[in-house]
Amino acid sequence: MRIPYLLILGFGIFINSVIVAQESEEIERINMVNRQLIARGIKDPSTLEAMRVVPRHKFVPNKIVKQAYNDHALPIGNDQTISQPYIVAFMTESLKLSPTDKVLEIGTGSGYQAAVLAKMVSSVYTIEIIKNLAYSAIGRLDSLGYNNVMVKWGDGYHGWPEEAPFDAIMVTAGAEEVPKPLISQLKNGGRMVIPVDDKDGGTYLIRLTKHDEKLKKEILAPVRFVPFTRDKRNH
Numbered sequence: 513m514r515i516p517y518l519l520i521l522g523f524g525i526f527i528n529s530v531i532v533a534q535e536s537e538e539i540e541r542i543n544m545v546n547r548q549l550i551a552r553g554i555k556d557p558s559t560l561e562a563m564r565v566v567p568r569h570k571f572v573p574n575k576i577v578k579q580a581y582n583d584h585a586l587p588i589g590n591d592q593t594i595s596q597p598y599i600v601a602f603m604t605e606s607l608k609l610s611p612t613d614k615v616l617e618i619g620t621g622s623g624y625q626a627a628v629l630a631k632m633v634s635s636v637y638t639i640e641i642i643k644n645l646a647y648s649a650i651g652r653l654d655s656l657g658y659n660n661v662m663v664k665w666g667d668g669y670h671g672w673p674e675e676a677p678f679d680a681i682m683v684t685a686g687a688e689e690v691p692k693p694l695i696s697q698l699k700n701g702g703r704m705v706i707p708v709d710d711k712d713g714g715t716y717l718i719r720l721t722k723h724d725e726k727l728k729k730e731i732l733a734p735v736r737f738v739p740f741t742r743d744k745r746n747h
């Protein structure tokens with residue numbers, strides 16, 4: 513009689529600790545949204561809601577999982593990083609998304625930014641140039657149930673012509689110039705957010721809005737990003 517009782521007790525404690533852990537991650541996310549995002553001026557309700565629900569700790573390597581909700585970027589392997597939560601929120605808000613939008617992201621990395629977008633729009637297409645990262649993001653997004661995200665391994669410079677045009681495009685690597693194919697894959701009225709290097713060695717996040725084949729350019733903020741690379745299929 514004693515063994516089943518101990519088993520049940522043990523199972524109870526186990527389930528209880530899983531629930532407590534889940535709650536503590538939820539609390540970390542609420543604190544992250546309040547202290548890092550709202551406090552710094554992020555206002556878009558749907559961006560804030562997505563950041564409250566997407567489990568960022570599932571997108572970082574196990575050994576640094578405790579730092580998942582910290583106020584900085586984190587390494588994700590292959591010399592790449594998952595952006596700081598504030599930058600993810602700022603770029604997302606800057607795209608001025610609607611629930612029916614079709615969005616292209618260049619630089620899948622961990623898949624976290626794609627997951628945030630997936631909570632807010634109807635479909636997300638994302639391209640990653642490093643094979644390892646592309647395939648782990650596919651597995652991760654799949655196991656977390658993000659079935660409106662399509663991931664492709666390739667050079668995002670060329671965009672995703674078969675799926676164009678897009679309502680919004682986000683590039684999450686610092687580019688020397690705005691790739692021309694991405695401009696042509698933007699819908700009329702579409703928005704693109706991209707970090708671009710300037711002549712003085714700085715990188716600025718800019719927003720391009722397409723109106724009747726004309727582009728409006730706004731400089732949003734100075735930023736730091738891993739570089740946009742080209743056609744390296746030997747990883």
Ligand code: SAH
Pocket residue numbers: 588592593594595618619620621622623624625626639640641642645666667668669684685738739740741742743
């Ligand atoms: N959005 C990611 C973080 C991006 S880090 C996340 O949420 O985790 C930038 C990513 O862009 C890196 O993974 C890098 O490999 C990728 N990248 C760089 N140049 C690229 C290109 N030309 N096409 C596609 N991906 C590229």
